[in-house]
Amino acid sequence: MFRHHLLLIYRNFKRYKSSFLINLMGLTAGLCCALLIYLWVMDELRMDRFHAHTDQLYQVMENEKTASGINTRDATAGLLGEALAKDMPEVEGAVTTSPNFWLAESKVKTGNDPGIKAGGKFVGKDFLKLFSYPLVAGNTSEALEGKNNIVISESLAKKLFHTTDVVGKEMVWNNSEIKGDNHVLISGVFKDISANSSEHFDFLVTLDVLFKGGTYLKWQNLGPNTFLLLKKGTDPREFAAKIEDFMAKKGHPYRRLFIRPAADAYLYGRYENGVVAGGRIDYVKLFSLIAIFILVIACINFMNLSTAKASRRMKEVGIKKVMGASRKSLIFQYLSESILLTVLALFLALLCVELFLPQFNSITGKSLSLHFDLKMTVVLLGIVLFTGLFSGSYPALYLSGFNPAAALKGKLGATMAELWTRKGLVVFQFTLSVILIVSVFVIYKQIEFVQTRNPGYQKDNVMYFETEGRLQDNVGSFLSEVRKIPGVIKAGGMDRTFLGDQSGTTGTFKWEGMDPKEVIKFQKGRIGVDMVEALGMEMALGRSFSDKFGADSSKVLVNEAAIKMMKLKDPIGKTFGIWGEDFQIIGVIKDFNYESMHQEVKPLFFKYAEKDLTRVMIKIKGGSEKETIVGIQDFYKKFNPGYTLNYRFLDQDFQEQYVAETRVAVLSRYFSALAMVISCLGLFGLATFTAERRLKEIGIRKVLGASEASIIMILSKDFTKPVIAAILIALPISYIMTKYWLNTFAYRIELQLWYFVAAGVLALLISWITVAVQAIKAATVNPIQCIKAD
Numbered sequence: 001m002f003r004h005h006l007l008l009i010y011r012n013f014k015r016y017k018s019s020f021l022i023n024l025m026g027l028t029a030g031l032c033c034a035l036l037i038y039l040w041v042m043d044e045l046r047m048d049r050f051h052a053h054t055d056q057l058y059q060v061m062e063n064e065k066t067a068s069g070i071n072t073r074d075a076t077a078g079l080l081g082e083a084l085a086k087d088m089p090e091v092e093g094a095v096t097t098s099p100n101f102w103l104a105e106s107k108v109k110t111g112n113d114p115g116i117k118a119g120g121k122f123v124g125k126d127f128l129k130l131f132s133y134p135l136v137a138g139n140t141s142e143a144l145e146g147k148n149n150i151v152i153s154e155s156l157a158k159k160l161f162h163t164t165d166v167v168g169k170e171m172v173w174n175n176s177e178i179k180g181d182n183h184v185l186i187s188g189v190f191k192d193i194s195a196n197s198s199e200h201f202d203f204l205v206t207l208d209v210l211f212k213g214g215t216y217l218k219w220q221n222l223g224p225n226t227f228l229l230l231k232k233g234t235d236p237r238e239f240a241a242k243i244e245d246f247m248a249k250k251g252h253p254y255r256r257l258f259i260r261p262a263a264d265a266y267l268y269g270r271y272e273n274g275v276v277a278g279g280r281i282d283y284v285k286l287f288s289l290i291a292i293f294i295l296v297i298a299c300i301n302f303m304n305l306s307t308a309k310a311s312r313r314m315k316e317v318g319i320k321k322v323m324g325a326s327r328k329s330l331i332f333q334y335l336s337e338s339i340l341l342t343v344l345a346l347f348l349a350l351l352c353v354e355l356f357l358p359q360f361n362s363i364t365g366k367s368l369s370l371h372f373d374l375k376m377t378v379v380l381l382g383i384v385l386f387t388g389l390f391s392g393s394y395p396a397l398y399l400s401g402f403n404p405a406a407a408l409k410g411k412l413g414a415t416m417a418e419l420w421t422r423k424g425l426v427v428f429q430f431t432l433s434v435i436l437i438v439s440v441f442v443i444y445k446q447i448e449f450v451q452t453r454n455p456g457y458q459k460d461n462v463m464y465f466e467t468e469g470r471l472q473d474n475v476g477s478f479l480s481e482v483r484k485i486p487g488v489i490k491a492g493g494m495d496r497t498f499l500g501d502q503s504g505t506t507g508t509f510k511w512e513g514m515d516p517k518e519v520i521k522f523q524k525g526r527i528g529v530d531m532v533e534a535l536g537m538e539m540a541l542g543r544s545f546s547d548k549f550g551a552d553s554s555k556v557l558v559n560e561a562a563i564k565m566m567k568l569k570d571p572i573g574k575t576f577g578i579w580g581e582d583f584q585i586i587g588v589i590k591d592f593n594y595e596s597m598h599q600e601v602k603p604l605f606f607k608y609a610e611k612d613l614t615r616v617m618i619k620i621k622g623g624s625e626k627e628t629i630v631g632i633q634d635f636y637k638k639f640n641p642g643y644t645l646n647y648r649f650l651d652q653d654f655q656e657q658y659v660a661e662t663r664v665a666v667l668s669r670y671f672s673a674l675a676m677v678i679s680c681l682g683l684f685g686l687a688t689f690t691a692e693r694r695l696k697e698i699g700i701r702k703v704l705g706a707s708e709a710s711i712i713m714i715l716s717k718d719f720t721k722p723v724i725a726a727i728l729i730a731l732p733i734s735y736i737m738t739k740y741w742l743n744t745f746a747y748r749i750e751l752q753l754w755y756f757v758a759a760g761v762l763a764l765l766i767s768w769i770t771v772a773v774q775a776i777k778a779a780t781v782n783p784i785q786c787i788k789a790d
Helices: 002-015 017-046 080-087 154-161 236-243 246-250 281-322 327-364 374-400 404-409 416-452 469-473 475-482 560-566 625-639 650-656 659-693 695-703 708-742 753-779 783-788
Strands: 057-066 069-073 091-097 106-109 116-118 120-123 135-138 149-153 170-174 182-190 203-206 225-230 255-261 270-272 275-278 462-466 488-494 522-527 539-542 555-559 575-578 581-589 604-608 615-620
Touching: 017 281, 017 327, 017 374, 017 659, 057 080, 080 091, 080 225, 080 246, 091 120, 106 154, 116 154, 149 154, 149 170, 154 182, 182 203, 236 255, 246 255, 281 374, 281 416, 281 659, 327 374, 327 659, 416 659, 416 708, 416 753, 462 650, 469 475, 475 488, 475 615, 475 625, 488 522, 488 625, 555 560, 555 575, 560 581, 560 604, 575 604, 615 625, 650 659, 659 753, 695 708, 708 753
Parallel strands: 120 203, 149 182, 522 604, 555 581
Antiparallel strands: 057 069, 057 225, 057 255, 091 225, 106 116, 106 170, 135 182, 149 203, 170 182, 270 275, 462 615, 488 615, 539 581, 555 604, 575 581
């Protein structure tokens, strides 16, 4: 029996080649898209979940109620981890680490070699006990015990020593955070970090190196990240409730603690009003939905084409029923047909995935690959069964339900239910396609907006690099000489990063008219002279730091957001108290986006810093970049012998803030185009069968004098109505979806009517072109041949 079914399936595929190829192409494209998205989604969901204690690892977070609302942060007090481990019996282990931006790239070397650049991280001594970074050399429990110990990666060990047998050997590292050369002993070598980690570093050094001055060992100071290993059986909710008021006991009642799974930081990074509101998980959900959309569209093609050609299979069904075939066996036959087609499409889809995977990896920034393990096999089997059963269910039930007598006489006409079902499926297809097209328009315009909107500073032709070596203690004299190099417009220095979250503080502030009950948070930074000018920031009031007015060490600059929050009138010359010291406001900088445009500009102040500047920024004259950079490099070699100038440009950092959105825009473009192509494949097939079914009608109309244009209009009209209906349904849905996505940006475009009109018109034009191909072909056939057609 099964062999008989296979033979019938083969004959049907051979007999209806056009519908077979259309279905095969549609299902192949849909499955290829679904598999690519599946690989990407699974990679995203696996991020940071490779640690042995993942289910017990939690990060301590803070919610702080301020004048502008609840501020959520991962920065905590440096003393918090040790205190929680001591006071809370549920804590099995605790570790404090530095946030990523604290430790920029360092120069590492051995002996007298020139050294190389490597990224590092400050961590507590128990870091390797909580997190699974296996050592290939050294002892996990002792590797980070000493202040002079360093743990390095396999790759770094091979670069420096050409071997991983390096425990006990000496190396030197230098960083802008820690002055001078640090001579350390290698106490361990860890395996290279897997691609499933959101963090990548080349070496680990103990936090004691940074905390030796005690700067962050105060309850009022923020900065480090705190991670806890909770004992098995601990209820995270109960523990979170228990530590919520922990900071109140330390004199900070407005800072309320909570915990989140450490692995959730990658996917759930966005908080609103103290509650998690999304993050990268939004894109995981979005693309999962797109994969389902495209697969459903491909399945609908199969349903529509199978039911459209039902008239050709009426006699087959009638004869089988007369010969005693049950409806159950017929359903099995037609479902087998759809499943077999799906299996064929899957093989082709796997070939396409292998072909397109390198390009897909390039777009997504990942290293995905196909691995046919048990899990993947189960997933593929599930996709085949879902797609095959879903696409074949309606045709199987429809075809097997024919009345045998009517089927043999060929008197089965298309019922209203059949026509409405078919049109409904077309509507559903194009609804999904139009939603994707609108989404592409909106995402593209928003990305264009954030990339072209004036951020409040000039990011072009601004190069920067970290201070190291002799430059660390002589930034002022270095900048004085650099300004003389032809092509250098301005040069300045600042502490740490410019883009990203500036170091925030809710310390003790004081100004005229301040409400002492309010908790105020400021972002803070330290800059030198010419820094404002180098970045092309505009002053709303007053002046910036300058050597022309004597010492500015007791002066501050604030932004417009700070003035608005402080409610100060005529702020220039007013006193601004910070941590018990009085500073004078000498200038108000126009608001600039130092964070991405997902965030509103927050109140910020800049203190003057003549020393301890960790980053140099240089504005270069446009058109002279090459010559100017060569001049800067030559001077750098003379000024800082033994060190190589490693620089970046600020506009690179700006673009990197929107990497996720840019990738979403590119992928959405491809997927929406694919969805439209698959939809049009189905429409093309339906138009073909409709034209064939109405050949006699077309011949009679032409004999009676109908023009080819009028026949094309008649054939196209039946498909125009469902497409228009799909557009009308899709537009309000797409408005709600795109509005939700845009709300994740503090600075965003306004949704314009033309986005939706353009998407609808585009879908309509594509459908018209698709149908017109077959309509024109049918309209130009000789009317005699039409009338003679069976």
